[in-house]
Each structure stands twice: as C-alpha cells, then as structure tokens.
Amino acid sequence: MKQVVPSTEYIYNVTDDGRSFVVCLKNxxxxxxxxxxxxxxxxxxWAVLKRKSLVADGYCSDxxxxxxxxxxxxxxIYPLPDVAEWVIPEYIMxxxxxxxxFKRPPRRPKNKPRSKTKRELLGLKGKHTCSTCGVVGHNRRSCRNRPQEV
Known part of the structure; x- marks a missing residue:
C-alpha cells in the first residue's frame, strides 16, 4: 500500500514498502x-494521480x-522485391x-598514466606540522613541547 503525502500543490512524498519517493507532477x-x-x-x-483523481493523459508523452x-x-511500407530484381548502380557494383x-591488438588496452599536478612536477612536498604545538618540521609523536604525563 502506497502512502501519499502532499508537500506542495505539485510535489508529493510517496512511501512504498518503507522507501520514500518524491513525485513532482509539474516537472x-x-x-x-x-x-x-x-x-x-x-x-x-500513478498513486498521486489516483489520489488527486487526475487523468494520466496529460502526464504521458505524445x-x-x-x-x-x-x-x-x-x-x-513496401516490401522489397526478390534479390534477382534489385537494381544496383554500376559504380557500387x-x-x-x-x-x-589497422588491426586492434588482442589484449586489453593499457591505461594511460595520470597527469601530474603542478606541485608534483615542481617537486614541492608538504611540510609536516605538529598538531600539538603547531610548529613546522616535526609531528605529534616527536614533539618536545608537549605536556609531560605524571
């Protein structure tokens, strides 16, 4: 059983077997x-059209x-004559x-390598930043500025 809940004049929410579908009659x-x-x-x-008592003709393609x-x-549509009666022009005959x-190779084509970014081409690498103190050059594990555990 489909449950139809109107949202606006044209948009409806239809619940069918626990799944929800949005129907817009205008579009x-x-x-x-x-x-x-x-x-x-x-x-x-159809559930929306039935609930509103509308005819489906206006919602079907021509x-x-x-x-x-x-x-x-x-x-x-005229049937073709027998093959013996076909008229084929001489330039085609x-x-x-x-x-x-060219013949296609029998195996799967190789993947093209991805294009590198400008950063990769210039050899620029990211700098490590510590998440504890925010200083560049080390990470949280090797941080000397972190609070000591007692």
Whole structure:
C-alpha cells in the first residue's frame, strides 16, 4: 500500500514498502527515475494521480498517444522485391570492399598514466606540522613541547 503525502500543490512524498519517493507532477519527475526515463507515469506517480483523481493523459508523452501511433502507419511500407530484381548502380557494383588498415591488438588496452599536478612536477612536498604545538618540521609523536604525563 502506497502512502501519499502532499508537500506542495505539485510535489508529493510517496512511501512504498518503507522507501520514500518524491513525485513532482509539474516537472513530470520522480526520484525513482522511471517517470523521466519512460515518459509515462511510474507506479509512484500513478498513486498521486489516483489520489488527486487526475487523468494520466496529460502526464504521458505524445509518443504513446493513439494519434501519434496512427501517424506512424500513414506512410506505406513496401516490401522489397526478390534479390534477382534489385537494381544496383554500376559504380557500387564493382567497388572493392577492403578490411580496415589497422588491426586492434588482442589484449586489453593499457591505461594511460595520470597527469601530474603542478606541485608534483615542481617537486614541492608538504611540510609536516605538529598538531600539538603547531610548529613546522616535526609531528605529534616527536614533539618536545608537549605536556609531560605524571
């Protein structure tokens, strides 16, 4: 059972099996990603549309609507004749198709080395700073300025 909680007029929080999803009807998005990818309402958007008693037609892409599908089939598609009846131009008929000039090696390509930073190229190294006293040149373990334990 999906629980739908409105945040604003267009944004809703849908809880499904302990997971929470954010649905925005204005932008046609859902945090699950399916609403944007498929361009039709996902199950979380359907729950919101059902709760608000809205028709899903306005939230589907035009690609899925019957008018678009009928337009696809308006252009007639003619079957190809038998291979013997094909008309091939002479300049194509006698063209010689050759294999590529370079052959790819059989193994995986080597990784390119990463580019070094300007600091690495100049050979600059970081200076050690003591976290106890803040003096450069040593660390906390070798600090002579730390308080003595009694």
């Amino acid at each position: 046609k998005t859902c945090s699950c990603g399916r609403f944007q990818y498929e361009e039709i309402p996902c199950e979380h958007a 690609l899925y609507k019957p008018k678009t599908i009928l337009k696809i089939y308006e252009i007639p 006698y063209d010689e198709v050759r294999p590529p000039k």
